[in-house]
Each structure stands twice: as structure tokens, then as C-alpha cells.
Amino acid sequence: AVFSAKSYDRTYLDQVREQHFPELCTIEYHAFALSEETVPLAQGCDAVCVFVNDTLDERVLRALHAYGIRAILLRCAGFNHVHLETAEELGLFVANVPAYSPEAVAEFAVALIQTLNRKTHRAYNRVREGNFNIEGLLGNTLHGKTVGIIGVGRIGLAAARIFHGFGCRLLAHDPFAGEEFRQFGTLVDLDTLLQECHIVSLHCPLTDSTKHLINEETLARIRPGSLLVNTSRGGLIDTTAVIQALKMKQLGGLALDVYEAEGELFYNDHSGEIIDDDVLMRLMTFHNVLICGHQGFFTREALEEIAEVTLGNLSD
Numbered sequence: 267a268v269f270s271a272k273s274y275d276r277t278y279l280d281q282v283r284e285q286h287f288p289e290l291c292t293i294e295y296h297a298f299a300l301s302e303e304t305v306p307l308a309q310g311c312d313a314v315c316v317f318v319n320d321t322l323d324e325r326v327l328r329a330l331h332a333y334g335i336r337a338i339l340l341r342c343a344g345f346n347h348v349h350l351e352t353a354e355e356l357g358l359f360v361a362n363v364p365a366y367s368p369e370a371v372a373e374f375a376v377a378l379i380q381t382l383n384r385k386t387h388r389a390y391n392r393v394r395e396g397n398f399n400i401e402g403l404l405g406n407t408l409h410g411k412t413v414g415i416i417g418v419g420r421i422g423l424a425a426a427r428i429f430h431g432f433g434c435r436l437l438a439h440d441p442f443a444g445e446e447f448r449q450f451g452t453l454v455d456l457d458t459l460l461q462e463c464h465i466v467s468l469h470c471p472l473t474d475s476t477k478h479l480i481n482e483e484t485l486a487r488i489r490p491g492s493l494l495v496n497t498s499r500g501g502l503i504d505t506t507a508v509i510q511a512l513k514m515k516q517l518g519g520l521a522l523d524v525y526e527a528e529g530e531l532f533y534n535d536h537s538g539e540i541i542d543d544d545v546l547m548r549l550m551t552f553h554n555v556l557i558c559g560h561q562g563f564f565t566r567e568a569l570e571e572i573a574e575v576t577l578g579n580l581s582d
């Protein structure tokens with residue numbers, strides 16, 4: 267049996283299981299995230315199947331191991347939330363879905379940027395109140411702008427292709443970049459990218475060296491009035507520093523699909539507590555800030571791919 271947390275992709279897992287792996291397993295679906303509080307519900311299962319907002323720290327892993335769990339199936343690419351040393355020590359098999367529809371996330375990053383650029387979020391709210399006034403909604407044309415992509419892996423490259431189609435000039439920073447980006451633009455150091463770009467899009471993983479890559483110091487060097495979009499991991503941005511940069515109008519707009527403290531907010535949605543996050547509330551006071559709850563990957567096509575790879579990992 268497999269314990270499946272936060273199961274909004276149930277239909278896809280069921281379909282793939284029935285079509286390709288009917289004998290492989292039974293799946294127990296749970297609507298909430300895995301956490302220290304919910305981990306006892308995994309008792310009796312052989313594997314847990316989790317997303318990016320489930321807790322897989324040392325304590326949770328030890329508890330899972332004590333309940334006889336042998337495999338952790340991640341239905342996501344990133345595994346910065348898994349305490350890998352503990353998993354290894356306990357002999358837990360950990361598998362991720364390394365690549366699924368990079369276009370889904372790249373398209374979402376572009377959609378967020380275009381929403382900020384054209385203020386469609388504000389227009390939507392106005393028209394719902396019967397107000398067709400466009401005052402204050404003056405936008406920016408994306409064509410001809412300089413876009414900086416930090417991290418040109420699968421998603422960063424997919425974003426580069428789209429921005430290239432929009433007629434943008436492209437710069438990228440990636441210490442391990444392959445050759446592919448060069449057909450769209452120029453690889454530069456981080457400072458050049460920050461100074462020259464109207465739009466900065468983050469697509470690198472969260473590691474010890476990229477944590478708070480966007481901080482007070484780097485924000486001071488960013489081109490004044492530029493837009494920052496993060497669809498990668500919340501920890502790449504020092505959120506307090508970003509609030510200050512928005513206040514000073516150093517940043518012209520911010521779009522986040524990922525938020526530094528999103529794990530805690532996900533935990534709250536099971537416990538039913540009212541979310542009390544000062545920093546988030548402060549961010550939401552800005553008209554030029556757009557925040558989503560980690561939905562970049564959330565397309566039918568991506569969920570289908572995720573289900574296939576996840577159950578494939580289990581059958582291995």
C-alpha cells in the first residue's frame with residue numbers, strides 16, 4: 267500500500283495505476299500534507315508518495331521508518347525538503363520525478379510577468395465591481411525588454427524560448443550552463459544580469475549557495491523598477507529585503523509562485539488554524555505583488571507525466 271499525501275492528482279495516479287500497473291499497489295489518498303502530526307496515518311503502508319510541501323525532516327523520516335515504510339516517492343523534482351542523510355542512514359529508497367513538463371512552469375512564469383506588466387489582476391478586480399476605468403493600469407510592452415534568467419536548466423531554457431518568441435533580449439546567469447542557451451542570448455555574471463535586465467526570472471535550484479541569492483545587497487544592484495519573478499523555490503529570496511526594495515520602488519513588481527514560509531502555510535491547511543503570517547500580509551499590501559501557492563507545475567499534462575514516472579519509480 268502507498269500513502270499518498272496532498273492528493274489533488276488522484277485521478278491521474280488512479281488512471282496510470284489501472285492502465286499500466288494494476289498489480290503494483292493500492293493507494294490510500296489523504297487530502298493533507300505529511301507532517302509530524304499526520305505521519306501516524308502512514309502506518310501499515312510500504313511507501314509514501316509526497317509533494318514539495320510535505321515535511322520529510324529527520325523526525326518524520328525516523329517515524330516513517332519505524333512504521334515499516336521502505337520508499338519515499340517524490341511527485342516533484344526538487345528534494346531540498348528531504349533530509350537525505352537520514353534517508354540514507356535508514357536505507358529508505360528515495361525517488362523523484364526529475365523532469366516533467368518544464369513548459370508548464372516556464373509558461374506560468376511568463377504569465378505572472380505579463381499579469382504584472384499589464385496589471386490584469388487589478389483590471390479583473392475592478393471589472394468585477396463594474397468599473398471599466400483604466401486609469402492607473404498603464405502597462406509595459408514585453409517586446410524589446412531585456413530579460414534575465416538565473417538558471418538555464420530545463421525550465422529556464424523553456425522560459426528562454428518563450429521570451430525569445432516575444433522579441434526580448436536575453437541574458438542568463440548559470441555557472442554550469444550548457445551550450446543550448448547561446449542560441450537565445452548571452453551568458454553573463456550575476457551583477458551584469460541584475461544591472462541590465464527589466465525582468466529577472468529565477469530558475470535555479472535552492473542549495474546552500476543559492477539561499478537568499480536575492481538579498482539586500484543584490485537588490486541594491488538590480489536595475490531600478492525591474493520585475494522579479496520566482497517560480498523556483500521561496501528560499502532563493504530574502505523576503506524581508508524584497509519588501510524593503512518594493513517600498514523604496516527599487517523593485518517595480520514581484521511575482522511569487524513559491525514563498526519562503528510556504529511549508530508552514532501548507533501545514534496549517536490541515537490543522538485548520540488561521541494563517542497568521544505577517545510577512546505575507548505585508549507583501550499583500552502592494553498592488554504590484556502577485557503571489558500564488560506553488561501551482562506552476564499544476565497542469566493536466568504535467569500531472570499525467572508525474573503519475574507515470576512516480577508509479578514507474580515504485581515498480582523499479
Ligand code: NAD
Pocket residue numbers: 343344364365368371416417418419420421422439440441442443469470471472475476497498499523524560561562563564
Ligand atoms: P534543472 O536542474 O534542469 O536546472 C537548474 C539550473 O540551475 C541548472 O542549469 C544549474 O546549472 C543552474 N544553477 C545551479 N546553481 C546555480 C546558481 N548558483 N546560479 C545560477 N544557476 C544555477 O532544474 P529545472 O527542472 O529547470 O527546475 C528549476 C527549479 O524549478 C527546481 O530546482 C525547482 O526548485 C523549481 N520547480 C518549481 C516548480 C513549480 O511548480 N513552481 C515545478 C518544478 C520545479
